[in-house]
Amino acid sequence: MAHPRSRARPGTSRRALLAPALLLAALLTGCGGAAGDGGGDVDEAAADSVETPELGACRVLTPEDVARPSDATEVVDCAEPHTAETFAVGDLPDELHDEAWDSPELGKFAYGTCGEAFQSFLGVDESRVMRSVVSWAWFRPSEQAWADGARWYRCDAVGGGEASASYVELPRTARGMLRGAPEDRWTVCADGETVAEADKVPCTEPHTWRAVTTIKVGEPADAWPGERLVEVTSRDFCSSSVGAWLNYPLDYEFGWTAFGEGQWEAGNRRSICWARTDR
Structure with missing residues (x-):
């Protein structure tokens, strides 16, 4: 759950399901x-x-x-x-x-x-x-x-x-x-209206999104929990985490990159959280 003084604008949280x-x-x-x-x-x-x-x-x-x-x-x-x-x-x-x-x-x-x-x-x-x-x-x-x-x-x-x-x-x-x-030249940002559609660039370049944290959505021995659970877990954590990174503004936009079953089977257990920001 997001911090009580912060919320994402309705309809402006960004889903970023980058299918790798x-x-x-x-x-x-x-x-x-x-x-x-x-x-x-x-x-x-x-x-x-x-x-x-x-x-x-x-x-x-x-x-x-x-x-x-x-x-x-x-x-x-x-x-x-x-x-x-x-x-x-x-x-x-x-x-x-x-x-x-x-x-x-x-x-x-x-x-x-x-x-x-x-x-x-x-x-x-x-x-x-x-x-x-x-x-x-x-x-x-x-x-x-x-x-x-x-x-x-x-x-x-x-x-x-x-x-x-x-x-x-x-x-x-x-x-x-x-x-x-x-x-910043080694840190990843994204430049575009949504994370999913944005070009990934070093943060020294103009950008609209910054990858600010990640969430661990499972343990190495866990079976694939399903796309819906991974999405919801990623969304909820990123809403709170990005709000904290932005110092709890009243309105903010956030996104997340959640990976699919193929990446899970290969060993990835993390999603990425993105903050809408030019800094």
């Missing part, structure tokens, strides 16, 4: 396309390598690169402009070694493994990560390397999210970059 179907499909199964056929030059020697990738390597990746299941973009010096940094690598667990190269089970493993490592790498919790303009992508070996026995994974921090048309340059290292009060 394409993101989830890429996460769980990967999309087609040649490895590395995107932003940077392709390292032909690494394209079908069975060797585990280098931890801490930097690359110039694009959204097109991230949409592919495998990547062989050349490594660049991290002192040079780059949009991606490898923050975790390792071998897939034994129980996944006999899975198909494009098995959704690999994506489920990556969701938990890369997601937890990403929070540790940036030095923040899941809520802060979801309200930033940086995200992570994971890559598996090429189909040929998989056939040759490669069973590694690679997690990269990237300067953008699933809605980004292009990525921004990262610092020399992204490690710890969101600790404390992160700069």
Whole structure:
């Protein structure tokens, strides 16, 4: 329930049900396309390598690169402009070694493994990560390397999210970059009449909405509670939380981003709350 001195204008609370179907499909199964056929030059020697990738390597990746299941973009010096940094690598667990190269089970493993490592790498919790303009992508070996026995994974921090048309340059290292009060250039806002229809932008750019908090709508072991319960829980919490963030004005507008069953099955248990504001 909202604070007694605050209320959302009737009919102006914003529902933001961003269906991340394409993101989830890429996460769980990967999309087609040649490895590395995107932003940077392709390292032909690494394209079908069975060797585990280098931890801490930097690359110039694009959204097109991230949409592919495998990547062989050349490594660049991290002192040079780059949009991606490898923050975790390792071998897939034994129980996944006999899975198909494009098995959704690999994506489920990556969701938990890369997601937890990403929070540790940036030095923040899941809520802060979801309200930033940086995200992570994971890559598996090429189909040929998989056939040759490669069973590694690679997690990269990237300067953008699933809605980004292009990525921004990262610092020399992204490690710890969101600790404390992160700069507005790394915080996500939205510019549009509704959150669902708005372009997601860094908060240094003109905007009408800011992601101010998140709500945990379930525990890891919980079964999918249904879209209606997730929506109502998200709406009620965001109404109160955004009112508090705005210091309890008499009238305000708020929105929320609630994710669907597919994201729940992949491991996400949070919704995002948005405040209508230009600050």
